[in-house]
Amino acid sequence: MPIIRIQAEDFDVGAELARxxxxxxxxxxxxxxxxxxxxGKRLTALTLEHYPGMTERAASxxxxxxxxxxxxxxxxxxxxxGRLAPGARIVLAAAASAHRAAALEATAFxxxxxxxxxxxxxxxxxxxxxxxWVAPRTEDxxxxxxxx
Numbered sequence: 001m002p003i004i005r006i007q008a009e010d011f012d013v014g015a016e017l018a019r020x021x022x023x024x025x026x027x028x029x030x031x032x033x034x035x036x037x038x039x040g041k042r043l044t045a046l047t048l049e050h051y052p053g054m055t056e057r058a059a060s061x062x063x064x065x066x067x068x069x070x071x072x073x074x075x076x077x078x079x080x081x082g083r084l085a086p087g088a089r090i091v092l093a094a095a096a097s098a099h100r101a102a103a104l105e106a107t108a109f110x111x112x113x114x115x116x117x118x119x120x121x122x123x124x125x126x127x128x129x130x131x132x133w134v135a136p137r138t139e140d141x142x143x144x145x146x147x148x
Contacts, residue, residue, distance in 0.1 A: 002063035002075045006055050008082040016076055016092055024073050024096035028103035030111045032091040034084045042127040047083045048090070049121045055079075062113045066095060069109065070102040077110060079120065109147050115140040 003019075005011075013031055020027045034046045059077045066075055075095040084090060093114060095106035122134035 002060070002067060002077070004056055004059045004063060004076075005078045006050060006052075006059065006081060007078065008080060010080070010089060011078045011092060013089070013092060016078065017094060020074055020076060020094055020096035024103075025098040026100040026103040027094060027096045028100070028107040029092060029094035030107055031089055032111075034086050034088045034090055036086040038124055038126075039132075041130065043086050043124055044127050045083050045085055045125045046090070047123040047125070048079075048081045049123070050079075050081050051119045055119050058118045059114065062110060062117060065113070066106045066109050070095070070097060070106040071099075072097045072102060072106055075106060075110065077114065079114065079118070081120075112140070112143040112147060116144045 013029070017027055017029055034043070036043055059079065063075050063077055066072060073096045076092060078092040080090050091111070091114065093107055093110035095103045095110065097103040097106065116136070124132050124134060
């Protein structure tokens with residue numbers, strides 16, 4: 001059964017992947033990290049907001065889609081919220097299967113859909129005092145569209 005968590009706390013990547021290893025032949029993962037720079041400016045923090053309840057349902061629906069599309073034994077989505085400093089982990093998307101191709105493809109699917117279909121809002125704070133909301137990116141929409 002997929003694990004879906006939206007949380008302020010950091011997560012232990014090793015422990016999460018170890019849970020997926022049980023009975024699997026392959027585990028693939030993606031870990032997103034807060035960058036130190038965006039738009040040519042040094043970043044102080046990235047603040048992630050969400051819509052409680054709606055966000056969890058959207059992430060669950062994405063995981064359910066992956067479980068239906070690939071022969072997965074399990075998958076995990078953990079997404080952090082709140083104020084995060086550069087270098088902090090933001091998201092873990094991971095999939096387990098008997099074979100690597102399914103695990104790799106499902107992991108790419110999970111993160112591509114999370115970037116476009118899960119209701120998160122990101123606000124950047126820069127060292128020069130400026131702030132900006134992160135706008136949707138065409139590249140993310142294109143990555144999602146490859147999955148139909």
